[in-house]
Amino acid sequence: MKRFKQYDFTQKIADRELxxxxxPFFLSAGFQCIYAMVNTxxxxxxxxxxxxxxxxxxxxxVSIINSMLPAFISGFGIYISRCIxxxxxxxxxxxxxxxVYITLAIGAICAALTVFSKGILQQANVPKPLMADxxxxxxxxxLGAGILYLKLILISTIQGMGxxxxxxxxxxxxxxxxxxxxxxxxxxxxxxxxxxSLAILLNNLWQVLVLILFLRNLSxxxxxxxxxxRIRKDRYLVILTNGCSKxxxxxLLSIGSFIMQHMENNLSTDMLAxxxxxxxxxxxxxELLSAYGTAAVVIVGxxxxxxxxxxxxxxxxxxxxxxxxWYPLIGMISLVLAPVLIGSLAGNGASSEAIRAxxxxxxxxxxxxxxxxxxxxxxxxxxxxxxxxxxxxxGFVEMIINISMAMMIPLIGYPAVCLGLALSRIGAGxxxxxxxxxxxxxxxx
Numbered sequence: 001m002k003r004f005k006q007y008d009f010t011q012k013i014a015d016r017e018l019x020x021x022x023x024p025f026f027l028s029a030g031f032q033c034i035y036a037m038v039n040t041x042x043x044x045x046x047x048x049x050x051x052x053x054x055x056x057x058x059x060x061x062v063s064i065i066n067s068m069l070p071a072f073i074s075g076f077g078i079y080i081s082r083c084i085x086x087x088x089x090x091x092x093x094x095x096x097x098x099x100v101y102i103t104l105a106i107g108a109i110c111a112a113l114t115v116f117s118k119g120i121l122q123q124a125n126v127p128k129p130l131m132a133d134x135x136x137x138x139x140x141x142x143l144g145a146g147i148l149y150l151k152l153i154l155i156s157t158i159q160g161m162g163x164x165x166x167x168x169x170x171x172x173x174x175x176x177x178x179x180x181x182x183x184x185x186x187x188x189x190x191x192x193x194x195x196x197s198l199a200i201l202l203n204n205l206w207q208v209l210v211l212i213l214f215l216r217n218l219s220x221x222x223x224x225x226x227x228x229x230r231i232r233k234d235r236y237l238v239i240l241t242n243g244c245s246k247x248x249x250x251x252l253l254s255i256g257s258f259i260m261q262h263m264e265n266n267l268s269t270d271m272l273a274x275x276x277x278x279x280x281x282x283x284x285x286x287e288l289l290s291a292y293g294t295a296a297v298v299i300v301g302x303x304x305x306x307x308x309x310x311x312x313x314x315x316x317x318x319x320x321x322x323x324x325x326w327y328p329l330i331g332m333i334s335l336v337l338a339p340v341l342i343g344s345l346a347g348n349g350a351s352s353e354a355i356r357a358x359x360x361x362x363x364x365x366x367x368x369x370x371x372x373x374x375x376x377x378x379x380x381x382x383x384x385x386x387x388x389x390x391x392x393x394x395g396f397v398e399m400i401i402n403i404s405m406a407m408m409i410p411l412i413g414y415p416a417v418c419l420g421l422a423l424s425r426i427g428a429g430x431x432x433x434x435x436x437x438x439x440x441x442x443x444x445x
Contacts, residue, residue, distance in 0.1 A: 006161055006162035006163045006218075007021050007162040007163075007164075007298075008162060008302070009162070009298065009299040009302045009303060009311075009315065010085070010302050010303055010306060010308065010311075012311065012314065015318075018318065018322075019322075021162075021164050021295065022164075022291060022292075022295055022322070023164075024164040024165050024167070024168030024169070025164055025168065025291030025294055025295060026288055026291050027168050027172060028167065028168040028171040028172060028291075029284075029287035029288050029290065029291050053127075053130060053269040053272045053273045053276070054130045054133045054134050054137060054193050055137070055193070055196070055276050057124070057126045057127060057130050057134060057261075057265055057272055058121065058124070058126065058134050058137060058138055061120055061121060061124050061138060061258075061261075062138065062141055063254055063257050064254045064258070065110060065141050065142060065145050066141065066145075066148070067250060067253070067254070067257075068247065068250035068251060068253065068254040069106060069110070069145065069149065069247070069250075070148065070149065070152055071246045071247055071249065071250035072106070072243045072244070072246060072247030072250065073099075073103055073106070073149045073152050073153060073243065074152060074156060074246060074297075075242040075243035075244070075245055075246035075247055075383070076099035076102065076103065076153060076156070076239055076242060076243050077099070077152065077153060077155075077156025077157065077159075077160065077297065078156075078242055078246070078297055078301060078380065078383055078384050079095055079099070079238065079239055079242040079243075080092075080095050080096055080099055080153075080156055080157050080160050081156065081159075081160035081297055081298055081300075081301025081302065081384070082095075082301045082304055082305055082384065083095035083096070084157075084160045084161055084301065084302070085160075085301050085302040085303065085304065085305050085306065086305050089222055092222050092223065093222070093223060093224060093226050094226070094231055094232060094235045095235065095239065096153075096157060096223050097223075097225070097226040097228075097231060098231040098235050098236050098239045099153055099239050100150070100153055101228045101231065102236065102239060102240065102243070103146075103149045103150055103152075103153050104146060104150065106145075106146070106149060107145050107146015107147070107149050107150070108146060110142050110143075110145035110146060111142060111143050111145070111146060113142050114139045114142045114143060117135050117138050117139045117142065118131070118135050120138070121134050121135060121138060124258065124261060124262060124265070125261075125262045125265040125266070126265060127265065127269070130269075133192065133193045133194070136192070136193070136194035137193050137194050137196065137197050138197075139194075140194055140197035140198050140200075140201055141197045141200075143201065144197065144200060144201030144204060144205075147201060147204045147205050147208055148200075148204050150208050151204050151207050151208050151211065154208065154211035154212065154215060155167040155170075155171075155211065156297075157215060157223075158211065158214065158215055158218065159294065159297070159298050160297075160298055160301055160302075161218060162298060162302070163218065164295075164298075166211075166214050166218070167211070170207050170210055170211060170214075171207075174203050174204075174206075174207050177203050177206070178199050178200065178203040181198075181199035181202060181203060182195065182196060182199045185198060185199060241388060242383070242388070244388075245383055245388035245389075245390075245391045245392070246379075246383060246391045248391065248392045248395065249379070249391035249392050249394055249395030250395060251395070252392065252395030252396050252398070252399040253395050253398050253399060253402075255399055255403075256398055256399035256400070256401070256402030256403050256406075256420075256424070257402065259402065259403050259406045260402050260403070260405070260406040260417065260420055262406075263406040263407070263409045263410075264406075264409060264414075264417050266409070266410075267409070267413065267414060268353070270351045270353040270354040270357065271353070271354070271357050271414050273346075273350065273351075273354040273357075274342075274353070274354040274355065274356065274357025274358040274360075274361070274414075275357065275358070275361065275414075275417065277342050277345050277346050277350075277354065277355070277357075277358035278342065278357070278358035278359075278361035278362050280345060281333075281334075281338075281341055281342075281345075281362055282361070282362065282365060282421075285326075285330050285369060286372065288326065289323060289326060289369060289372060289373045289376065290376050292319045292320075292322070292323050292373060292376065292377050293376030293377050293379070293380045294380075295319060296315075296316065296319060296376075296377050296380045296381050296384070297380045297384060299312070299315045299319075300312050300315075300316075300380070300381050300384035300385060301384050304384050304385050304386065309385075309440065309443040309444050310444050312381070312385070313440055313444055316377060316378070316381055316436075319377055320373070320374070320377060323370075323373045323377075326369070326373075327369055327370055330366055330369050331366050334362045334363055334365075334366035335363055335366065338358075338359045338362040338363055339355075339359055341362075342355050342358040342359050342362070343355055345358075346358070357414055360414065360415065360418060361417070361418045361421075364415070364418035364419060364421075364422055365418060365421050365422040365425075367422060367426075368421070368422040368423075368425035368426050368429075369425075370429070371425050371426045371428070371429025371430065372425045372429060373429075374429045374432055374433055375394065375425065375428050375429040375432045378432040378433065378435070378436040379391055379394055379432055381436065382432075382435060382436060382439060385439070387435070387439055390432070390435050390439075393431060393435065394428045394431055394432055394435075395428075397424070397427045397428045397431050398424040398425070398427065398428045399424075401420065401423050401424040401427050402420045402421075402424050404420075405417070405419050405420030405423065405424075406420060
C-alpha cells in the first residue's frame with residue numbers, strides 16, 4: 001500500500017501535489033456518472049420510456065435513501081476526519097466504530113421500511129400505471145441502503161487519512177462491474193426495471209469487502225475492533241450531532257424535493273422521462289464539482305482541531321480558483337451540445353417532448369454551477385470547523401425556493417421544475433459565501 005500516497009494537509013503542499021490529490025476524485029465522479037448514463041440508456045433501449053419514467057417518478061423517494069441519509073452518514077465521515085487529524089489512536093477508534101454501529105442501525109431501519117414501500121410511493125403521487133414496477137425498484141433500494149452507507153463510511157475514513165486513490169480506484173472498477181451487471185440483468189435475463197437497483201446492491205456489496213481489506217492494510221492498529229458497549233455515550237452523541245447537522249440539511253432538501261416531485265408527477269410521463277434524461281448530465285457536472293467539497297472535508301478535517309484557520313482559508317481559496325475553468329466548459333456543453341447528448345442517451349424510442357424537456361433543463365440550470373461549487377466547498381468547510389447550524393440554514397433556503405417553484409408548476413408547467421433546481425442552488429450558494437465570510441472574519445481578522 002506504500003505506493004498509494006497519503007497527503008498531510010497540516011502543512012502547505014505544492015500545487016502539483018494538490019492536483020494529484022484532486023485527480024482521483026474527478027475520475028471517480030466521472031466514472032460514477034458515466035455508469036448512470038449507461039444505465040439510463042440500457043433501460044431506455046431494452047425496456048421502454050415508461051421504465052425510465054419509473055426512475056423519474058421515484059426520484060423524490062429514492063433521494064431520501066440515496067441522498068438525505070447518505071448526507072447524514074457523510075456527517076459521520078466529517079467527524080472521523082477530525083479524529084484522524086487529532087492523531088489520537090483511541091479517539092480515532094471511538095469515532096470510527098461509533099459511526100459504524102450507528103450506520104448499521106440506520107441500514108436496518110431502511111430494510112424494515114420495505115413493508116411500507118407502496119404507501120410511501122402513493123404519498124409521492126407515483127402514477128398508478130407505474131406503481132408495480134416502482135415498488136419492486138424501490139424495495140431493492142431500501143434493502144441495499146445499509147450496504148451503501150457502510151461503503152460511504154469506509155470511503156470517508158480512507159479519504160480522511162489523506163488517501164484519495166484507493167476509493168477512486170474501487171469506484172471506477174465498480175462502475176465497470178455495475179454496468180456489466182445492468183446489461184446482463186436487463187438485456188440478457190430480461191429482469192425488468194428492478195434489476196437496475198439490484199445491480200447497485202450487488203456492486204456496493206463487493207466494494208465494501210474490498211474497502212475493508214484496504215483499510216486494514218493502511219491503518220495498522222488505528223482501527224482495532226471495539227465493541228459497541230466500549231464506545232463512550234458522549235462519543236455517540238458527538239457523532240450524531242455531526243450527522244444531524246448535515247442530515248437535517250438534507251431532510252429540508254428532501255422535503256422540498258418531495259413536494260417538487262409530487263407536483264411534477266402530475267405532468268406527463270414524457271416530462272418525467274425528460275427529467276430523468278437531463279439528470280444524468282446534470283449529475284455528472286454536479287459530481288465533478290462536488291469533488292472540491294470532498295477534498296475540503298479532508299483538508300479542513302486535518303486542520304480544524306489544530307486551529308490552523310489561515311491555512312484552511314488558503315486551501316479553500318485554492319480549491320475555489322481551481323474550479324473556475326469548469327464553468328465555461330459546462331456552459332458550452334449545456335447550451336450547444338444538449339440536443340445531441342439528450343438525443344443519444346434517449347435513443348430512437350423516446351418522444352420528441354421528452355427530449356425537449358431534457359434539453360430545456362440542461363439549458364436553464366447551467367447558470368447555477370458556480371454557486372453550487374461555492375455551496376459544496378463552504379458547507380463542508382463550515383461543518384468541519386464546528387459550525388453545525390450552517391448546514392440546516394442552507395437546506396432551509398433550498399427547501400423554500402423548491403417549494404415556491406413547485407407551487408408554480410400548475411401555472412407555467414415543466415420550466416418551474418428547472419427554475420426550482422437553478423434558483424435553489426443560487427440562493428444557498430450566496431448564503432454559504434456570506435456565512436463563511438462571517439465565520440472566518442472572527443478567526444482570521
